[in-house]
Amino acid sequence: MIKIENLYVEINGNLILEDVSFEVKKGEIVAVVGPNGGGKTTLVKVILGFVQPTKGKVLIEGKNPKDYVKSGKVGYLPQKSSYDRDFPVSVFDVVMFGLINTSLPYKEKEKKVLEYLNYVGMQQYKDYSFGKLSGGQQQRVMIARAIISQPELLILDEPSTGIDVVAQENFYEFIKKINKEKGITVIMVTHDIGAIGSFVNKVVGLNRRLHYLGDFKEFLQKEALDKLYGSEVKLLIHSPECFTCQHFNIEVKKH
Ligand SMILES: Nc1ncnc2c1ncn2[C@@H]1O[C@H](COP(=O)(O)OP(=O)(O)OP(=O)(O)O)[C@@H](O)[C@H]1O
Ligand SMILES: [Mg+2]
Incomplete structure (x- = not known):
């Protein structure tokens, strides 16, 4: 490959x-x-x-x-730097960003984001502020973002x-x-x-x-x-x- x-x-x-x-x-x-x-x-x-x-x-x-x-x-999880804890972006939006290059209708994208949050065990945190999660939880969300486009x-x-x-x-x-x-x-x-x-x-x-x-x-x-x-x-x-x-x-x- x-x-x-x-x-x-x-x-x-x-x-x-x-x-x-x-x-x-x-x-x-x-x-x-x-x-x-x-x-x-x-x-x-x-x-x-x-x-x-x-x-x-x-x-x-x-x-x-x-x-x-x-x-x-390609899905990519960059080396972790410290995330700004006050950066006002939701867990849902972080994962949604992984679909930026796809042309699905919004409803479909929304469904996918929930599916992948579920996959990494983070669905219940979808409306949380990303910056307020623990380091491990953030990594899970970033993984969902990296794999959501099914790389x-x-x-x-x-x-x-x-x-x-x-x-x-x-x-x-x-x-x-x-x-x-x-x-x-x-x-x-x-x-x-x-x-x-x-x-x-x-x-x-x-x-x-x-x-x-x-x-x-x-x-x-x-x-x-x-x-x-x-x-x-x-x-x-x-x-x-x-x-x-x-x-x-x-x-x-x-x-
Ligand atoms: N943009 C850059 N400008 C100047 N030097 C750089 C740049 N990117 C990397 N380097 C240098 O290249 C070398 C390798 O860096 P790299 O980040 O690839 O290492 P690494 O193996 O990932 O290290 P770590 O385990 O600490 O993450 C380092 O000496 C670094 O200073
Ligand atoms: Mg490195």
């Missing part, structure tokens, strides 16, 4: 992405991981056509990103930021569900390495260059973690409490 070939991005003389190549297949859930400032958000913005590559090629179903995004087939590609930049552990688990269940039920391809930037192992098909480890490309189990076992973050991460991940290690039956190293 997505083909990225020898991608370079340079901003103000700084090389942000260097020689990045990988592919995403239809229906895959791909995690993009790596340290802060590693270029994950920049990569996502290139895929969305918001940032132009300095060199290299990005094609989505054979089209350039801008044309693909224009066709309304073929869903791009999530750190979707679980600010969500508590229980809500996080529900959230990942939810991602699995929409991937399965609606066949949506998902690209998810995340720092949540301990929680994503059971459902991602591919890991892209990014720190300016592509440091790792492969499945999750290999990602934990190989030297990829050391290379990507430095060796401290391995100590954290390979702790006896590590759910992911138990899940994959990875031997816990004693340090």
Whole structure:
């Protein structure tokens, strides 16, 4: 579905992405991981056509990103910044904004907004001020907004930021569900390495260059973690409490 070939991005003389190549297949859930400032958000913005590559090629179903995004087939959840708590916009209107590129009659749009608010368990909040919701509730509303146009590609930049552990688990269940039920391809930037192992098909480890490309189990076992973050991460991940290690039956190293 997505083909990225020898991608370079340079901003103000700084090389942000260097020689990045990988592919995403239809229906895959791909995690993009790596340290802060590693270029994950920049990569996502290139895929969305918001940032132009300095060199290299990005094609989505054979089209350039801008044309693909224009066709309304992409849902995007930007990396969360703090929302203005006094910004006077209702939950309903936030989700309605996701239909801005569609030409349905208003009544149909209204029905859809309620359907998708229900889908993320937020229907009873439809008239609330968006800014007054909790962080996790806001993320759910933003997800509804991102998927309401029934995208073929869903791009999530750190979707679980600010969500508590229980809500996080529900959230990942939810991602699995929409991937399965609606066949949506998902690209998810995340720092949540301990929680994503059971459902991602591919890991892209990014720190300016592509440091790792492969499945999750290999990602934990190989030297990829050391290379990507430095060796401290391995100590954290390979702790006896590590759910992911138990899940994959990875031997816990004693340090
Ligand atoms: N518009 C811009 N102008 C100048 N520098 C930029 C711009 N956008 C990104 N950068 C730089 O590119 C690098 C990568 O930023 P990016 O936001 O892609 O990282 P990230 O991997 O998403 O980090 P985080 O995990 O903190 O979200 C950073 O050093 C950042 O300062
Ligand atoms: Mg980022």
